Structures are given as structure tokens and as C-alpha cells.
Amino acid sequence: MRLEEAKRIGQIICPLNIKSCINLGSGNVAHLIASKPWVNSHLFSPLAGRGIPIIHADLYDYPGVDCRINLTQPADFRILDRQPGPRLFILGNVLEHVPNDQRLNIMNSLTSYMVRGDHLIMSVPQSYPYHADPIDTGYRLEPPQLMELAPLKWISAETVICGNFRQELSEMHRLKALRKLCKPLWPFQSFTRYRENWERLSFLFRDYKIAVVHGVKP
Numbered sequence: 001m002r003l004e005e006a007k008r009i010g011q012i013i014c015p016l017n018i019k020s021c022i023n024l025g026s027g028n029v030a031h032l033i034a035s036k037p038w039v040n041s042h043l044f045s046p047l048a049g050r051g052i053p054i055i056h057a058d059l060y061d062y063p064g065v066d067c068r069i070n071l072t073q074p075a076d077f078r079i080l081d082r083q084p085g086p087r088l089f090i091l092g093n094v095l096e097h098v099p100n101d102q103r104l105n106i107m108n109s110l111t112s113y114m115v116r117g118d119h120l121i122m123s124v125p126q127s128y129p130y131h132a133d134p135i136d137t138g139y140r141l142e143p144p145q146l147m148e149l150a151p152l153k154w155i156s157a158e159t160v161i162c163g164n165f166r167q168e169l170s171e172m173h174r175l176k177a178l179r180k181l182c183k184p185l186w187p188f189q190s191f192t193r194y195r196e197n198w199e200r201l202s203f204l205f206r207d208y209k210i211a212v213v214h215g216v217k218p
Helices: 003-012 031-035 037-049 074-078 100-113 145-147 165-170 174-185 191-201
Strands: 019-026 054-058 087-092 119-129 153-162 209-216
Touching: 003 037, 003 087, 003 153, 031 037, 031 174, 037 054, 074 100, 074 174, 119 145, 145 153, 145 209, 165 174, 174 191
Parallel strands: 019 054, 019 087, 087 119
Antiparallel strands: 119 209, 153 209
16 A cells, blocks of 8 residues: 555545444555555554554464455454444455456455445555566556445545656665666566566656545445
8 A cells, every 4th residue: 555545545534433444455464564654654553543443354364464354255254243333444455466256256245244334445556567466467447447346325436646656766765776777677587576577667657546435335
């Protein structure tokens, strides 16, 4: 999750009357907070400061994960029954990292489990380089398309501009920036790394864009 995205989602969350937050597909939470501290400062810390419990859920038992959930299995969500409502579900930058044939099952499982008054905030890349984690299906949506995935009452839908590769380079030490620029030319790298490095170059002069939507279960 990029800085501008975390800021905007934090702004959306701030006025919500919620009693708990479930971060779905959280990944390695410890690594996330260490490598992207703005996610903690703009999302998790403000919630914790309000006394709202945050549950990090993922398929794998990564550091910082509170419970394991297979997002395609509706029964797995029952582990969240004890969390007080209204609840906020965050599905941030997950859908592009799951196989195409699982995406609809995830959305059906989630929305069928949500109860009246539960909130959902989703984000996916709209215009963004290939980034395998461990896969990237190339799933890129604009906000109206993202809303079509779930039968919710949609409150907001927007595109968040998150800088570009040129801006990232300008904030690095010169030698590090030079290495980043030369990475596509390095021999003996995997095809995945080769593709990531070349696609990043294509964002030297165009912005990263993230689609963010917020809905509530009617």
C-alpha cells in the first residue's frame, strides 16, 4: 500500500462508527509495518488509538497474522463471529495477487458473510507496474468496475494518484537511483524480476493510480 493510498483510506475510516477492523489478505504484517510505516501511522495506529481491535487475517501464518482464513471458503469467515460490529473489512491490494478463477469466490464469500452495517474498503491497482507477490495476474480496474464486484451500498469510489517512478528515484541516493535504473539490464535475473524492472521504467513519466472504493452492507 502506497503512502497516498494509506492516507486516503485513513481519511475514509476516520469518521466511521465501527467496533472492529478485519484486514483481509494481510500478508506479513511485521514486514509491512517495518517497510511501509505509513500504513501503520495512517491506518492501524489511529484505529488502535480509538480502542478498535484490528484482526489481521491471511491464508498463511505470517508474522503478525492473528487468524488464518481461506478467503474462498465462506465457513472460514466464522472465526470472525466474535468480533463486535459494525465491522470494517479492508481488502487492500489483494485481488491482483490471486488466481483469476478464485476472485469471484472471494467476493461472494466475503459479501455473503457481511451483515447489515458492516463496511468494506477495497483497493486495487488501476495503473501500476507488474509486481509479483508471489503472482500478479495483471488485474487492473477503475473504480466503477471495482464496485461491480459486490452488491453493497457504495458510498465513495475514487482514483488515488500515488506518484511515479521518477519521484521515487528523486528521493533516493544517486547511486541507489542509478542501480534502480540499470536493473533491467542486469544479466541472470529471473523473468519475473526482469518484467518488474522494465515495467517500473514505463512509469517514469506517468503516475501510479490506485482504485479505492468504500461500501456498506445494506
